[in-house]
Amino acid sequence: MEINIFQALLLAVMASLTSVIGALGTTYSWYTLSRPLVASLVVGLILGDVKTSIMVGAAIQVVYIALVTPGGTVSADLRAVSYIGIPLAVAAVKGAGLNPASAQGAGLAVSIGALVGTVGTVMFYSTATMNLIWQQIGWKAIDKLNYRIIYLTNFIFPLISHFVIAFLPTFFITYYGTDIVANLKEWLPMDGIPMKTMFTLGSLLPAVGIGILLKQVVQxxxxxxxxxxxxxxxxxxxxxxxxxxxxxxxxxxxxxxxxxxxxxxxxxxxxxxx
Known part of the structure; x- marks a missing residue:
């Protein structure tokens, strides 16, 4: 399976629009479009394989079912899990010839999704760091009553830096990364220890998500x-x-x-x- 430039561009745009500080706002981006189960439909429409994408997204969603972000603390940015992890997981599952509804297919998808979550965390805190820089520039502009700079540092510069930090990694990873994960079957045999380890860890991660959810709900x-x-x-x-x-x-x-x-x-x- 290959992702062309146009598809990679669309995935990168969606990753830029959906995050805790995404351009679409918290309600529509972080709490809706960035969730793997919802994003899997969007990814499926972009890739042209809705069925496989939703199966992969459902498996990944269980891991992050209890994910919350109190006070801006982000353990895993779901926009990367959704718009980088799901496309790569779909490519890996199809490249390995696995059924996405099987335990092995779900395990492989979850392993890739969890791995990509770290990339999203780096993207989030990079954006937050850039926002601190714009904030300092804005404070200095307030002292000088420079309303043009105040406007730019509040509305324009943060969106530009956020777009660059989210857009470029998503584009390059999805465009060039699918060939790598699609060839996992050749590099790592299905009956080998590395792949069996990924299947095992991937099958355990959903239990972690359910456990965290129970800890929050059960009094x-x-x-x-x-x-x-x-x-x-x-x-x-x-x-x-x-x-x-x-x-x-x-x-x-x-x-x-x-x-x-x-x-x-x-x-x-x-x-x-x-």
């Missing part, structure tokens, strides 16, 4: 029983997400009925005492 250890019950439905009984949702709704309904019956008995007992 009482007893609540883990609900999670494991849902996991049992999905893994052991082969019930899909929709079926598990209906089972959960039924349990919630029964729980509501039990609570209401108990509340009714307490109310009746209180009236008798009066």
């Amino acid at each position: 009482n250890p007893v609540d883990l029983i609900i999670f494991f019950f849902g996991f049992t439905l999905a893994a052991a009984l082969k019930i899909n997400l929709v079926g598990a949702a209906f089972v959960g709704a039924m349990i919630a309904f029964l729980n509501y009925k039990i609570i209401m019956v108990g509340a009714g008995k307490k109310s009746a007992s209180h009236e008798e005492d009066l």
